[in-house]
């Protein structure tokens with residue numbers, strides 16, 4: 001394969017950063033980035049911009065009142081669309097009031113209630129030294145996206161706490177703090193094991209402010225499951 | 236049976252995208268009450284036209300309806316998807332003066348800065364950026380939602396990002 005020129009490489013950088021390039025084009029671009037400082041700078045700038053924008057923007061969930069209003073309007077729409085059912089039932093002389101109640105029950109918008117806060121899913125993620133924090137954060141972000149109202153707590157202990165220390169970066173040199181802050185703004189709680197800090201003689205002030213200290217990570221995981229009905233997931 | 240099936244499918248495929256729908260509406264019409272009204276209208280419309288949804292990406296499908304409802308609520312036409320060349324010009328001049336991301340992103344005022352910068356973007360850039368960065372839609376999905384060719388989506392993203400980088404990167408240089 002012939003090497004890319006800068007003019008060919010530049011338009012690919014954004015698609016690369018967005019994960020929209022196929023493997024062949026990605027490889028060609030990566031080769032170019034490895035030896036072209038200007039394009040590499042462009043790539044770094046775009047990545048940093050994406051990280052900053054991703055951390056700065058938080059989605060605003062639909063208010064409960066909106067869910068209820070939509071539920072009501074859809075129910076009304078369904079009832080309007082099925083007079084035949086009322087008529088068929090009326091033939092067997094069921095009192096109208098019961099019919100309406102039955103229809104309302106049958107059509108109750110279960111999904112809205114399931115999505116509403118209160119019935120929220122609760123999960124505690126366990127992060128320890130065998131966890132790859134970058135993958136873990138990606139999985140948590142996906143989970144949060146697919147389960148609105150999810151209550152998630154990340155408990156880190158042993159060497160699993162390292163990504164929650166100030167200045168921690170992933171393999172690509174991107175700071176973890178940005179992703180942690182983004183998840184935190186979506187309601188994900190991060191808790192660091194105090195026993196681990198003591199044992200490894202780590203100054204608690206090194207833990208990033210977005211994460212909380214708990215006396216014992218293991219005890220915290222147990223408490224969340226036993227007392228607060230959290231499901232357990234090892235990452 | 237048919238109707239219950241429709242109802243169940245709608246709950247399963249379309250209702251879960253309500254948060255994304257509301258969020259997009261907030262970014263497009265800003266006023267929360269107008270946004271709620273637009274989303275209600277959109278969901279009712281989506282339910283009525285649900286027979287025309289033949290599987291695939293329920294999120295892109297309903298977001299496109301929400302987007303149209305938003306422009307109806309604003310009493311305006313959606314931005315035209317005229318052909319925009321995906322030119323290099325808009326890639327060449329991303330400013331390089333961004334501070335390291337932890338400094339940009341960690342500070343609370345920096346978050347407000349990002350929000351303001353995105354809110355200040357021209358509509359067609361704003362919706363592309365919000366769909367991409369906040370909701371993680373692919374180019375193809377953004378193209379479906381905004382009824383624009385993929386080249387246009389890429390160009391809008393690139394220009395939107397250039398504008399954002401300018402605003403976020405070098406505020407002190409403006410003085």
Ligand SMILES: [Zn+2]
Nearest residue numbers: 006009036039
């Ligand atoms: Zn180059």
